[in-house]
Amino acid sequence: MSTKPDVAFIGLGAMGFGMATHLVKQGYNVTGFDVWAPTLARFADAGGKTATTPAAAVAGAPVCVCMVATAQQAQAVLVDGSGLAPAAAALPPNAVILLCSTVPCGYVQALAATLADPSGPVRRPDLLLVDCPVSGGATRAADGTLSIMASASPEEGLEHPLARAVLGALADPAKLYLVAGGVGAGSNTKMVHQVLAANQILSGPEAMGLAVRLGLPADAATLDALLASPGASWMFGHRGPRMIAGFQPLASAVNIIVKDTAIITGEARRAGFATPMTSVVENVLYTAVNRGYGLDDDSSLLRLYTDGLSASASAAASSPPSADAAKTSLKLVVSLLKGIHLAAAAESLAFAHFVGLDLDLVLDLCVNAAGGSAMLATHGPAIVALLRGEAAAGEAAADSLAAIYKDLAAAVDAAQQIKAPVFLGAQALNLLRLAMNQAKAAAQSAPAAAVVKVFA
């Protein structure tokens, strides 16, 4: 059997279209399906074949990539049909399904059970279901350099040559993570990565909003200073330029991260884990959706933090702050970001530990993907050590919990003076405080990573 099997590709959205066309360029024979006809025509122009039902797309294809937006859609195209013949029953014997959508662990485990159920609607125990969500954005999707976190049951399924070939074509070789734990572990890995993604999609607007209310211009200089600081994150680097350019072009809609936060908090409730940081993100996002921002680029979340400011206020060109005042304000904003990103790192890694993931793998994945932040890189190893019950080695003494708390408290104080909302900053501050009070006598010298003990 060739290692370039025929591939059925279901779901040609922003990510899926790039992935599918990349496979075409790599010489794969790809038949695409999407409910939106114009996308199908565009895929045909790019050299793909097209089908009008999921079942037709998978006919004769030993590998089916499913890259729809939600678990509901995956269930529809694979199992239920919802008016169009579904894929699972139509796949050839011993075919591979690569489910690349971001879905709850609970869903993909239920799907595996449904496929294998001898009295169920599909009865296809011969199929190999690979739970392999992706990360990296549309550009890396089209380049075949995604981060992919793949798991299967049994785990030997990950050695399947066709699965490995297609995953290898889609992923950066250094960023194809084979996750132990069976079906669901891949989705859980994506989920804990998205804890960071969600918090850092919102921390950028929160920080820029505070910066503007403190009198800093929402411009490239402010952005560059923040991105060069310990408050930096991949998300801020990615969204920041759009944040200061009218939220254009549309790269990732608010509704996308809304979906992912609901997976995080929903799975957390199911598992019995607290996600105080992500729950705040989720509720702020619902506010955005209800105000009509769901289809806009998520850089536009800045608007939630600039209510009541005139459009010209963000330019602040007429009365720029003094150099000293600007430096003081910037430090406050950096402190805000540091505190948020530390708390988010603790929540993400504690959740990974809670659901039994390999913490080294998760940390390596997150640091090098869209969830990356300077704080995660600095404090992640110590957080992992504490979760394992080891000493938190490797943190500088200057970065004690008390020191980061103090700086964050100054930022929250400053925000309070001007009635600037800092939902995430205030939440992080309270979590740091709970951790310090739990640590009691050791609070002054507790490492920053000790904030994770609130969760564990």
Added chain:
Amino acid sequence: MSTKPDVAFIGLGAMGFGMATHLVKQGYNVTGFDVWAPTLARFADAGGKTATTPAAAVAGAPVCVCMVATAQQAQAVLVDGSGLAPAAAALPPNAVILLCSTVPCGYVQALAATLADPSGPVRRPDLLLVDCPVSGGATRAADGTLSIMASASPEEGLEHPLARAVLGALADPAKLYLVAGGVGAGSNTKMVHQVLAANQILSGPEAMGLAVRLGLPADAATLDALLASPGASWMFGHRGPRMIAGFQPLASAVNIIVKDTAIITGEARRAGFATPMTSVVENVLYTAVNRGYGLDDDSSLLRLYTDGLSASASAAASSPPSADAAKTSLKLVVSLLKGIHLAAAAESLAFAHFVGLDLDLVLDLCVNAAGGSAMLATHGPAIVALLRGEAAAGEAAADSLAAIYKDLAAAVDAAQQIKAPVFLGAQALNLLRLAMNQAKAAAQSAPAAAVVKVFA
């Protein structure tokens, strides 16, 4: 000396005007001062005398009541002047200052130090400063039936006959609380009461917003059902009718509770205590202020939860839910309120414990004042017991932490399905979860009151 001394009354706002006129009706000779001239004219019409500076108001008055809005204003009228001769230096020897404003503990302690400082700007160690914030609203202010929490240094100051006479004239006899702990303890008592007030000013709109999004009408029937449930609170009973009547009439502006939440979170940071519930309230309130709602009645906070709904949606008259659906929805909303009020009770009482207040006094005060809720009445005694390291007696087994968590989780799940923001509900849920995970094996049977252990 008569027990009806001449009284100077500084600050004739909604509360102060009622208090001052009540004193006039009781036969006191009252000289009022306010920066707003029309109020002074109205006070003269009500039988009071008026003055044009704080110093003129207090000339010859052995008792000065200060009922301005903020610590900044108190500092201005008593000490600094800000263009008008201040009161403290002008008071007769051994006079009494009753500071009834809601101010931070830190401020009133600093004021006491300033007055007594032999090298300071005032040098009036002869004055007795009583720290005596009030609660109860404008109606009870005018009736002389306020709740008052009074403290002094030394504590014998509370026995001063003139102080007792005037406090007695302003307070309901059963609701005049003499708080041990010296100057600052009265303000701390008000502060922990306001934890409940702030959370319950917002929980009503959050609950009504969820009700409306679940298809219930925002009408008297829904309100009455909620007020008859374990989700009831004094605030919801007070604000609810205005919430369903176009937020009229203006009774308490959003800006008032904004000021109080800032005192709570600011003092919490100063003391080293975490206030996760009140911090969420504060940030939601800042959103309201920045959207221009600061001067509106705080029942109008409902608007933050109904973004994107048409005005007619709240009536829902065209398609009322079935009786079963309405019952299910109501239960979810009650569960939301129960969880929030339990978490708020824990935060309030844990904060009281943290700053060294008498928990029996605080609980009695709060249950019978604007901070009251059904959950506080039910679970407050057990929370107090746990804070003292005793067993949490008196809670029904059906009200375990796990049971309340489960109901609240169902409400948060339902809200997630329809993208309804439930900032406080989600926060309470995470706090209950942290408490359950700390309790570990005991989680299933832990009393609801055990949520307080997150704070302590």
